[in-house]
Amino acid sequence: MTDLTLADLGWSPFFMSQLEIDELETHTPARITEVHRDRVNALSETGPLELTLDPGITTATVAVGDWVLCLPDQHRLTGVLERQTELSRGTEYHTGDKQLIAANLNTLFITTSCNNDFNPARLERYLALAHDAMIAPVILITKADQTEDADGYRDQAMSLGRHLEVILLDAKSDDITEILGPWCGKGQTIALTGSSGVGKTTIANALTGGAALTQDIREDDARGRHTTTARSLHRMKAGGWLIDTPGMRGLGVAEVAFGIDATFPEISERAAQCKFRDCAHETEPGCAVQAAIASGEIDPERLRRFNKLKRENAQATETIAQARDRSKKFGKMVKSAMQTKKKNR
Numbered sequence: 001m002t003d004l005t006l007a008d009l010g011w012s013p014f015f016m017s018q019l020e021i022d023e024l025e026t027h028t029p030a031r032i033t034e035v036h037r038d039r040v041n042a043l044s045e046t047g048p049l050e051l052t053l054d055p056g057i058t059t060a061t062v063a064v065g066d067w068v069l070c071l072p073d074q075h076r077l078t079g080v081l082e083r084q085t086e087l088s089r090g091t092e093y094h095t096g097d098k099q100l101i102a103a104n105l106n107t108l109f110i111t112t113s114c115n116n117d118f119n120p121a122r123l124e125r126y127l128a129l130a131h132d133a134m135i136a137p138v139i140l141i142t143k144a145d146q147t148e149d150a151d152g153y154r155d156q157a158m159s160l161g162r163h164l165e166v167i168l169l170d171a172k173s174d175d176i177t178e179i180l181g182p183w184c185g186k187g188q189t190i191a192l193t194g195s196s197g198v199g200k201t202t203i204a205n206a207l208t209g210g211a212a213l214t215q216d217i218r219e220d221d222a223r224g225r226h227t228t229t230a231r232s233l234h235r236m237k238a239g240g241w242l243i244d245t246p247g248m249r250g251l252g253v254a255e256v257a258f259g260i261d262a263t264f265p266e267i268s269e270r271a272a273q274c275k276f277r278d279c280a281h282e283t284e285p286g287c288a289v290q291a292a293i294a295s296g297e298i299d300p301e302r303l304r305r306f307n308k309l310k311r312e313n314a315q316a317t318e319t320i321a322q323a324r325d326r327s328k329k330f331g332k333m334v335k336s337a338m339q340t341k342k343k344n345r
């Protein structure tokens, strides 16, 4: 792969504008394709690179899809460019900080199937993360050929928001490249998410022409198991880039209040008219949301899931804030201890 231009890789004026004059002469821009424990793989105009990180940059702060600057001869990654978008999630038990999933996405393909995998609450979780990150969500519902009521699944998915893109698929027989074409062209980056078994690999193979399967086999890596579960960036036949996200089970929400409101617009709009600003929309007098439930304008199940997600988000956000506060205080303590030591010398 040596015939790719920066534009082919997804480069845009947004990234160009972050470079200093002449920086292109000294440094090479590259796009991260895989993140490992102690190094990353990237793709530049001249082909694949394996890079180690300069001091101050850790693999926890680099994501697949990132644009970076590097010194290829020295195999050094010297800096990460500001992201256009960033998809992250709360960790499973909301202990520490959030976990980066992917960078510089235009679209999130949220995959589910016409069977027991279909779960409105989980779809809303994905929608909240996508909306919060300003990444366009598209819900893909596979196995449409295995049910009598595919339209019922589509209608249910469409009811989870306004103007939602929902696409029914028979991932095995449909022309995936044609149907998903609008999101997969040059300059576009998408991430493919969903539970195990919903057809992600089938879709990825159709979009990339099989690259998803073959690229995972890396004979030069002794820890082969590591690579098969890693997220990675693949070129699609239509010219865009696909990030697959295997092994993403827990999907916690944290710091996504905006995304939750955007996922439940019928509720958040009403909530603005409640008598109390901190209304929990339960038994409070003057609750505009409860009034809309009574008149049948809001689905009570949506309110139940909205409240649940809001509570989880508030708790996780608080935990993260406390953890950040602690590490800031610790930093100050260390600094002042060092200053005292200096003074006492």
Ligand SMILES: Nc1nc2c(ncn2[C@@H]2O[C@H](COP(=O)(O)OP(=O)(O)OP(=O)(O)O)[C@@H](O)[C@H]2O)c(=O)[nH]1
Pocket: 142, 143, 144, 145, 146, 169, 170, 171, 172, 194, 195, 196, 197, 198, 199, 200, 201, 202, 203, 246
């Ligand atoms: N009939 C039918 N089968 C499908 C469809 N989509 C996927 N399958 C089948 O479902 C099984 C699982 O598909 P995969 O593409 O491996 O699913 P996955 O999401 O990659 O699953 P993991 O690899 O476990 O993450 C395979 O046997 C597919 O052939 C569909 O739309 N219709």
Ligand SMILES: [Zn+2]
Pocket: 271, 274, 275, 279, 280, 281, 282, 284, 286, 287, 288, 289, 290
């Ligand atoms: Zn209310």
